[in-house]
Ligand SMILES: Nc1ncnc2c1ncn2[C@@H]1O[C@H](COP(=O)(O)OP(=O)(O)OP(=O)(O)O)[C@@H](O)[C@H]1O
């Protein structure tokens with residue numbers, strides 16, 4: 137279970153009201169896409185879910201408990217940039233979470249625990265399509281590969297909630313289609329609730345089970361400071377998309393997968 | 409083609425690299441020949457034979473008074489002081505720099521203090537050091553530490569602060585504690601910077617060492633130069649200066665190689 141309840145949340149920075157009176161209940165295993173104009177507070181909202189920022193007013197509950205006030209292992213995250221560690225290889229990046237949880241002081245694993253962790257990491261690396269690139273550093277990967285690595289790195293923690301802030305915004309369309317397929321599969325196969333910020337409406341409707349729009353109700357320049365954004369639209373995809381339930385009724389708006397062919401951004405798989 | 413786009417080939421590059429050195433030596437030789445033609449016993453610009461003789465005396469013949477090979481015993485004495493000073497500074501920079509960069513409380517406590525300390529002119533403190541610590545090695549090492557450590561601490565603290573916030577947040581979502589994040593995320597990423605920082609501090613460190621040796625010592629490269637200055641022994645001073653420069657250049661080069669060998673990703677990041 138991983139239900140998120142956001143109740144009457146306000147966020148102000150000094151005099152500026154960024155979000156006002158946001159209430160939203162996100163069901164366990166939902167895939168919510170947040171859309172809205174630039175600067176309306178989507179990232180701010182995600183940061184509050186992450187625990188990086190606190191609401192000025194209101195409460196956020198995860199499974200009935202107030203959300204911890206700092207980021208933790210129950211909430212995974214992928215940012216648009218800087219989500220992976222440049223000094224670790226692909227394998228090292230994915231292993232890191234395991235090493236943190238199993239070796240309190242050294243944060244390094246040895247022997248059998250390490251072998252098991254490596255096995256798990258390798259499987260995850262395979263699932264996101266990075267097999268063959270295990271020993272590469274992020275600087276040697278394309279943008280799409282880096283984002284898939286960031287996904288694998290977050291997923292090894294089996295978070296309750298996965299938060300994505302424009303994770304695929306910087307990728308070119310061909311690569312994006314491919315990573316969408318991956319994202320969908322991961323959502324179906326894991327137990328997590330996903331909240332994704334995106335600028336791409338099409339991406340929102342392709343992936344999400346529910347699309348939530350943030351907007352300022354009053355947006356005249358003199359009102360900008362005093363009125364924040366709030367939820368103006370809340371659309372559930374119909375027929376409903378449910379995690380783990382294949383649906384013939386929700387055609388993939390990205391079009392057929394087969395056409396991808398050699399558009400992959402992953403030189404490792406094609407043997408390089 | 410624009411000047412900014414014209415590049416030398418391999419041969420041209422080597423020629424250009426050597427050119428300033430060759431010019432320097434040529435200018436010196438011309439001056440030396442001119443002066444010696446006027447007065448064969450001139451001491452200011454000795455010729456090659458004069459240098460060879462002096463080097464032979466200093467490096468390969470035992471000193472009649474002490475039985476030591478002076479160049480080598482001076483080098484050892486100086487290098488011990490230099491590396492002790494740099495070593496202590498490095499450890500301080502690592503510990504304090506990381507702590508200031510990562511922990512807001514320590515930052516509030518130490519950051520302004522270190523900033524003020526780094527403005528104290530080290531040579532002005534030298535008399536105090538001599539009075540408090542005596543004329544031995546301790547005061548010379550202390551001078552190097554006072555001279556270079558504050559800058560290194562500030563530099564590393566800045567570097568630790570500069571790490572993208574996203575990386576630290578990501579590490580937190582992977583379950584890392586402050587200690588684990590310091591050990592596995594921050595430390596490895598600032599170590600390459602530490603090496604670069606050390607390279608940049610080599611010449612101030614030499615400056616402080618030679619200053620301290622010049623004022624009070626009974627051995628060391630700086631001591632020797634200032635000792636023979638009384639006899640206008642340019643034939644010894646010049647080779648000593650060249651030797652000190654060579655030591656610094658080689659240390660600098662080795663440190664950079666070490667960085668690339670131990671932190672291959674830091675070189676990749678530079679190119680990326
Ligand atoms: N730390 C902060 N201090 C002050 N103001 C902030 C801070 N963070 C965000 N803001 C303000 O809050 C507003 C919302 O910012 P936010 O980054 O959440 O927008 P966004 O919806 O994510 O925009 P984009 O789509 O461009 O990423 C902006 O007006 C920004 O100036």
Ligand SMILES: [Mg+2]
Pocket residue numbers: 178179180301
């Ligand atoms: Mg944003």
